[in-house]
Amino acid sequence: ERVFSPMAKSAILERIAKGEQSILLLNRRGFSTSLICPDCGYVPKCPNCDVSLTYHRVGDELRCHWCDYKTPAPDVCPNCGSENFKYRGKGTQKIEIQLYDFVEPERVLRIDSDAIERKGSLNRILEKFASKRGSVLVGTQMVAKGHDYPNVTLVVVIDADVGMAMPDFRAGEKTFQLLSQVAGRAGRGERHGRVIIQTRHPDKPAVQFAVKNAYKEFFAHSIARRRELDYPPFSRLIRIVAKSQNSQLAENTLRKILRELLKEKLSGIFPLSPTEPPIAKLKGEYRWHLLIKAKDIRNILPFLRRVARAKFKNVKVRIDIDPYDMM
Missing domain, CATH: 3.30.70.600 (Ribosomal protein S10)
Structure with a gap:
């Protein structure tokens, strides 16, 4: 699965060549959202929750992100005995690994709830990035909030569609908020910043208004939609x-x-x-x-x-x- 568009890959390399830094957002942790057996269709699921298990390359295990159930990743399908498991979907660990194809591994940093489990690890990672010992910072929504790095001139949203398909009338609003927050991390110093949003649905209002930085227009659109459907604050x-x-x-x-x-x-x-x-x-x-x-x-x-x-x-x-x- 191709994670980086040619535009995104080129932009990351360009920033590295200039001695500048990049932030990459994917609001999904782990390596792959699930495993699937292509021979029989078996997908490992959590015994406690109605969800598929997420594959974590670190530890080579399957995890449930709802109840924290863990189990070793299988080598063979328990249903048919096939050894052809496929990784489906992507998480921050996969982004980190695929960056190694064109960025020196020691220059890649990752922050998500898995990477910062140990006390003090979050501060250590952010301090390393702030001191320019890292060129690319990959993370979940943690990378979008409150960080001020003048040397960051590029933000890449790996998949803006994560979250927009949720069965929640606020899904578009949450996506717009996250896109706007992470976009604000680029160009906070003297250099101009660039934001690349990868999406299969560029026509979605959350993406369109975020690209234009149009807060008032997005609010007008959202409140009109809520009024039409009689959602809060109209009920x-x-x-x-x-x-x-x-x-x-x-x-x-x-x-x-x-x-x-x-x-x-x-x-x-x-x-x-x-x-x-x-x-x-x-x-x-x-x-x-x-x-x-x-x-x-x-x-x-x-x-x-x-x-x-x-x-x-x-x-x-x-x-x-x-x-x-x-x-």
């Missing part, structure tokens, strides 16, 4: 999550809560049917969620308080008002 969003060792029990609990809500006949309250969230099983528990839009949250607060006080057998119920995380 309040309530998420009721039921968790249980038994998926059917979690679903039935939410359907019972929904029936009780409909009996109330509250004005300006618009519930959706209970569904499984994008990650249906998390840390050993099955989950269902119920989303409710409320024009005036005061109408539904007494009902929510009763739900919060209620006891449900073998089911945990949590209520989030205007949730930031829909996973």
Whole structure:
């Protein structure tokens, strides 16, 4: 899989030749997002969560980024015995390794939650980069926030599409924020900066407005979209999550809560049917969620308080008002 466009590779080498520095952003850690057996289609998954395991080259292991489950990476497919596992997707470790093809390894630095596990390692890496002992700094969103390096004249966003496909009405806004933040790392000194954004969807508003540094225009677009879909701040969003060792029990609990809500006949309250969230099983528990839009949250607060006080057998119920995380 080609990680760097010819433009990005050329720009990185140009900065190195000039004695300048580059920051590369990929908001996904690990080496590959998953392994897949091309012969039978088997993908190793977490036993505790409804997600595929991420391959980490450091340690040669598979990890779950939700519950921290770890297991050695297999040499052969446990399903069919094939030895032809393929790496699918990319993470910061893969970016680091592929940089070694054209950048001296000692000049490449990486910061993500894996690289800074040891106490003091983050400061050591950033100090090395600040003292110009590193030419390229690769990282997750950590590289986007608060760093001021006058010698950084290039920022490359390896994959701007990470995050935009999330089932969250704020996905575009979060992407715009991250792109704008990391773009601000380039050209903070006397030299001009350059930003290269790699994406399969250059027409997406988050990318278009970020390229133009158009904060006000992006806000106008986003608020109009929220008004059209009746999302906050034009309504309040309530998420009721039921968790249980038994998926059917979690679903039935939410359907019972929904029936009780409909009996109330509250004005300006618009519930959706209970569904499984994008990650249906998390840390050993099955989950269902119920989303409710409320024009005036005061109408539904007494009902929510009763739900919060209620006891449900073998089911945990949590209520989030205007949730930031829909996973």
